[in-house]
Amino acid sequence: MALVTRAEGRMYLTPLVGFLLLFLGFPAIVNLIYSVSTVTFETLRSPVLSGFGNYVAVLNDREFWSSAWFSLRFGLLTALAECLIGLFLAIFLAPLLSKRPVLMAPLMLPLMVAPAMVGLMYRLVLHEFAGPVPYYLFEWFGDSPAFLDINNAFRTLVVVETLQWTPFAFLLFYMAYSAIPLDVREASSLDGASPLEIVRWIDLPLMKPTLVIAFFIRFIDGFRVFDNVYALTGSGAGGSTTSLSIYIYQAFFKEGAIGKAVAASVVLFLASFIILHGLNRLAGRRKG
């Protein structure tokens, strides 16, 4: 006797699938149609098909490529920094945390605050008159860099994103590290391995799947970043902090260039699809 027949299974899936088709399937189709149309806010309901002009415009737009470059660099750098710091914290603090789990709470707190809100908070933290960081730098060193100008904005954003999301990488690593059986470590310790050697030859290999997954999750989240960058710089500093998500948002809302925004969306979707497909294959190979 089957617990759930095929027909019943489909029935239980229907509400979720129907909802997603309506709220994501319909927009996906609209995207595809508008991306090959001439359309303005006045002609939303009667777009005129006009070929691939929008795509040509997007792919020839230097700002599109510079925002793509921003997203890619931002995603890679933040993911790398978050994973390295998170890994160090997870392994180094494990003896402390396993005895006092409550210490996890303050480490996880940044994950509970909205990225947009954190972006706003850094406006205060880094403000040249009201912010404590420039204040103390002036006080101690007589000078403070302009954290959000064209030279420093990118670096500042990388640090801000890393500080907020390192806890996520840390959490994954800490759980993976805690799951490693103690006797494996004890055995190698008896054989004369130093703590560093145990980390290198026992812990890291066993944690490798988690390392890979954490890196990819953080990369993808950094790649599609919107909230904190928009809240902190609004893409500012001469457009030097425009991510792909912000590029699309601005093309639509600020320029009213619907065709361009939608074509960029489709390009971004394809890029994400290719990245995700690659990751899934990698993950699949890991399981098999």
Next chain:
Amino acid sequence: MVRALRWVVLAIAVLAMNFPIVVTLITSLKSQRELSTNPGLWISQPTLDNYLEVLTQTSRFNIYAYLLNSTVAALIGTGLAIVLAFPAAYAIARSEAGKRLVLPIVINLRAVPLIIFAIPLYMMYQWLGLLDTRIGLGLILTIVNAPLALVILVNAISDVPVELDEAAKVDGASSLQVMMMIVRPVIRPALVTTFIFGFITAWNEFLFGLMLTTSRAVPMTVGASFFFAASGGGVKWGTASAVMILGALPPALLGLVMYRQISGSMTAGAIKG
């Protein structure tokens, strides 16, 4: 020695990662006068004036409206996500249906840049009259929450012994009855975690709030940014900080109380998915 070093590293990590929250909290407790002279981290005379101002001068600050909008939209977005995901998760965990197509697609949704759906959704909402409504925002937050809700619930149901279902079936229960009366109570903790985690995620969402609301349904994350929009550099840091603390408080409190449960669900998709 190493033990002491661990404490030092922990203190530095906690302080560095929570630094913006600490600064904002301190700033919110400074008087108007002190704010203009002292940007440092110490306060000579802490005061709650900024909070009083934000909470009582309702004609100037819309904070109650923002808080209410965020709460209602997050409740809709979380509740609906669970209502939709629970039966789907049951089907996926207990039958072949949905395993090959629905589950992977929904999981990958978590990684797709949501901006790519935002523009047509904006238009769709315009036609449907859902722009700037709490229901409209709540419906979108459902999509934000659906992937993790599904992953957490599939994992939870898979952990329930099939024998429980089988015994009920032998006693003549339909699969709907098994799902609602046997499985649902057993995975109650997972449902609660899903709800808390979803609520935090929905409360913290920004992009759709920014795009799909303008005045009536503005959520807290977007409303807080209005306090910085004042032109001419006239940001009132004291009240702006109080607003940010008030807006960050609900998810932070929920998270601090439930951090153990949440840490499991945050990583559910990553480790088992």
